[in-house]
Amino acid sequence: MKKLIAFDLDGTLAESKSALTDTMSELLNELLDHFQVCVISGGKFEQFDKQLLGNLNTTPDKLEKLHLMPTCGTRYFNYDLPNAKWHQVYAEDFTETEKKTIIKALQEGLEECGFDKEKTWGEQIEDRGSQITFSALGQKAPVKDKEEWDPDNSKKAKIRDIVAHKIPEFEVRSGGTTSLDITKLGIDKAYGMERLINILEISKDDILFFGDRLTEGGNDYPIKAMGIDSIEITSWKDTATSLQAILHTI
Numbered sequence: 295m296k297k298l299i300a301f302d303l304d305g306t307l308a309e310s311k312s313a314l315t316d317t318m319s320e321l322l323n324e325l326l327d328h329f330q331v332c333v334i335s336g337g338k339f340e341q342f343d344k345q346l347l348g349n350l351n352t353t354p355d356k357l358e359k360l361h362l363m364p365t366c367g368t369r370y371f372n373y374d375l376p377n378a379k380w381h382q383v384y385a386e387d388f389t390e391t392e393k394k395t396i397i398k399a400l401q402e403g404l405e406e407c408g409f410d411k412e413k414t415w416g417e418q419i420e421d422r423g424s425q426i427t428f429s430a431l432g433q434k435a436p437v438k439d440k441e442e443w444d445p446d447n448s449k450k451a452k453i454r455d456i457v458a459h460k461i462p463e464f465e466v467r468s469g470g471t472t473s474l475d476i477t478k479l480g481i482d483k484a485y486g487m488e489r490l491i492n493i494l495e496i497s498k499d500d501i502l503f504f505g506d507r508l509t510e511g512g513n514d515y516p517i518k519a520m521g522i523d524s525i526e527i528t529s530w531k532d533t534a535t536s537l538q539a540i541l542h543t544i
Contacts, residue, residue: 296523297500299325299540300487301533302514303335303346304470305506308530311341314349318530321537322367326356329542330494334363334486336469336513338422339371339380347532354378366467366513367486368424368477384489386481388433396426396476397463403457409449424481428453430472440471454511467513476515484516498522504533505523 304310307318314322325331333346342362352360357373362380364371374381388396400419414432429435430450431443444450447468454474458466465482469475491498501522505514508526518524526535 296329296502297496298330298332298461298502300332300334300489300501300503300517300522302505302507303333303337303342306335306504306527306533307333307528308345310440310471311345311434312437312515313345315530316349317534319349319351321534321541322350323352323356324541325537326352326359327543328498330359330361330496332361332363332487332490334367334483334517336366336425336427336473336475337364339364339369339382339383342371361490363483363486363490365422365425366469366475367479367483367489368481370486381434383493385424386478386485388426388478392478393421393426396464397421399457399460400426400474400476402427403453403460406454406456407449409453424477426476427469428457428474428476435472437471445474451511467515468507468511469513481514483513487517487520487522504536 301307308314322331342364354375358375360373362371363491368386370383371380372383380521397419415443416434417534418429418432420427420433450468450472454466454468463479465477465479498521503517503522503524504527505524506527507514508518508524509515525536
């Protein structure tokens with residue numbers, strides 16, 4: 295039996311930049327009765343707080359079994375029950391010079407691809423401290439527009455390949471529907487899971503992971519590549535169905 299169930303957030307537990315549904319909240323609450331749970335995704339902690347914790351109806355003692363890894367595992371937070379707050383365990387932050395190098399490569403890559411004139415909602419390039427995230431339509435784009443922008447992922451893949459070639463000293467991976475996540479080389483979701491494995495004193499065989507970007511180049515792929523049992527889904531509804539099946543067998 296697995297000891298830890300891990301998830302991507304956007305597209306896996308909830309729609310992009312959207313809060314958990316009541317159904318998913320109930321499933322996660324029940325899951326915490328039986329497993330350690332990890333959420334590892336490209337968003338900042340503030341996004342986790344709004345999107346995940348804001349509608350997660352559970353008890354403080356269960357939160358001790360919930361592990362949050364924002365910005366693709368480049369940061370890790372666990373719950374400090376005595377002080378009733380989330381505690382940052384580590385952060386693999388960029389230097390200012392590294393940030394400038396990455397942002398310059400993104401700007402040049404956009405020009406070369408010809409996708410820099412799209413209508414946008416909010417910032418396209420966001421500094422998340424330990425990760426730089428590019429969102430083609432901006433951070434606040436409507437879900438419908440994001441889903442229609444690049445249904446076969448060809449636009450995003452082209453941008454990713456050009457940017458990755460410019461900065462081989464960094465990880466450049468496909469993130470959400472319209473985003474790329476850039477982290478330090480070797481500091482990706484696999485790094486985060488390795489850190490958590492050591493902290494919890496478990497093995498990779500004790501983990502089951504759900505994600506929607508498990509193909510090579512996707513930001514979920516490093517977890518699959520390290521040999522962790524992984525289930526690729528296309529929406530949070532797929533995840534909900536799988537969790538119902540898991541809970542039914544317990």
